Amino acid sequence: MKKFDLAIIGAGPVGLFCANFAHLHGLNTVIFESLSEVGGQPKLLYPFKQILDIPSYSSISAQELITNLQKDAEHNAKFILNHRVESIKESNKEFVIDNSFIVKSIIIATGTGFFSPKKFPLKVDNEIEKKIHYYVKEPQIFAHQQIGVFGGGDSALDWAIELANQPGTKIKLIHRRKVFRGLESSVKKLQNLKNVEIKTPYLPKSIELSDNQLNIGLKEMGSNDIISAKFDQIVVAYGFRANNQFVKKWGVNLTNNHIEVSRTMETNIPGIYAVGDVVTYPERVPLIGLGFGEAQIAVAAIMRTLFPEKTLTIHSTSI
Ligand SMILES: Cc1cc2nc3c(=O)[nH]c(=O)nc-3n(C[C@H](O)[C@H](O)[C@H](O)COP(=O)(O)OP(=O)(O)OC[C@H]3O[C@@H](n4cnc5c(N)ncnc54)[C@H](O)[C@@H]3O)c2cc1C
DSSP, X not given: OEEEEEEEEOOSHHHHHHHHHHHHTTOOEEEEOSSSSSOHHHHHXXXXXXXXXXXTOSOEEHHHHHHHHHHHHHHHSEEEOSOOOOOEEEETTEEEETTTEEEEEEEEOOTTOEEEEOOOSSOOOHHHHTTEESOXXXXXXXXXXXXXXXXXXXXXXXXXXXXXXXXXOEEEEEOSSSSOSSOHHHHHHHHTOTTEEEETTEEEEEEEEETTEEEEEEEETTSOOEEEXXXXXXXXXXXXXXXXXXXXGGTXXXXXXXXXXXXXXXXXXXXXXXXXXXXXXXXXXXXXXHHHHHHHHHHHHHHHHHOTTSOOOOSGGGO
């Protein structure tokens, strides 16, 4: 079995920062991520968005923030991707993870939880499925195409803007309500783009493949009118299902999909900590910067517990 001082579960922004801060304190760390890539919500849901509230950056794209955190963390921890942590058992004041790893302490940084996209609500075969995207990782592959973007939140608006910026694209943004849930400024931007048409309130009712294009029947809400629209590919941004129920199997208490923690970010199980969006306490706000601070509190608490004989050095410059 492989041995580590610390296991971090979840490689979103907060898990990644945790790995870097744990390394500064000399902790031998392993980090598990259930998906094939790190980055959590910023990487999956809003990679192109400029984030304005990360200290010391007046503006940084979500993608760039994750790249920076990942670059540092790669040297500082052992990464295990495509690994959804299933079991944690306590034995002799240590923890055994998935019967393969022995660790002295654990930080849960699973955010909103293991997530999967809400699917396009029509039955599709394999050929059609290939033209349906739930994430946009390489917007340039959509150049010179007719694209349908389905959804009304920030991700749908961000992806529509990003795809509209690619050469030769024509975008239809389709939402079942008249009003979008996302930022008003993004809606305004889209309204002013010549290659973007906004279709509200419409719902997809039928889909078929003809001449290598998707032919989608769109029903106007509140009427029986159906129009047909042709797309080379579509992007579906109906949100994600996520849950953290799995932590209950580990003996960790969960309240409304969140973990309650002490002032040192410790859960009900001594030695298991939680940070980032998975955590709840009065007045907590789901922001990356706050998660970074929680990571520092948790790592400092782990250092005090694992190495009580050491004087805890707080500042990185003195470590
Ligand atoms: C559209 C949108 C815009 C936002 N804009 C901002 C903003 O401008 N500024 C800001 O500060 N915040 C913003 N946020 C909030 C911010 O994204 C979150 O606060 C942040 O992502 C929380 O980070 P995290 O690392 O705790 O969790 P997450 O980002 O959710 O990452 C958790 C990771 O854990 C993994 N995981 C889950 N379960 C397991 C398991 N069992 N085993 C292994 N891995 C697992 C997941 O796959 C995921 O990669 C925004 C959120 C959204 C949705």
